[in-house]
Amino acid sequence: MANYWLFKSEPFKWSWEMQKAKGAVGEEWDGVRNYQARNNMRAMKIGDKAFFYHSNEGLEVVGIVEVNELSAPDSTTDDPRWDCVHIRAVCDMPKPVTLKDVKANPALEKMALVTSMRLSVQPVLQDEWDEVCRMGGLDPKSI
DNA sequence: GCCAACGTTGGC
């Protein structure tokens, strides 16, 4: 069974537009220096889906990505502690889901986006996934 | 730009 995740990125460092420009090839999700975030990436499997969230500016889920390479050494460091997956863009959120929307929805009050504000790679529960997809104008079954 | 929250580091 597939798992769901959420990746945060500051759009001026790595935006959804840049991610989409990488197309089906995808891109290494490098630069993570946090054990919890790394452990989440190590738990990912090929084909796992994730939300792409813009932090700092935007503050919204703007699209959906999928894991297309398992966690492997991060090319931006020689430190063997850090590794990361590759992800590729799947589709846009027809209607981006803002942090405000998430916080306003009682069904999402336990979401890591709210409770673990600073964690940059987070797990998303099935129910949360479905709910955010619906809020964004996507049928969760069609993804 | 500020600052609260929180993760990491390093001295003891």
Place this chain on the structure above:
DNA sequence: GCCAACGTTGGC
């Protein structure tokens, strides 16, 4: 192994 100092993240 504790905990104070420090650095970073990210919402506002």
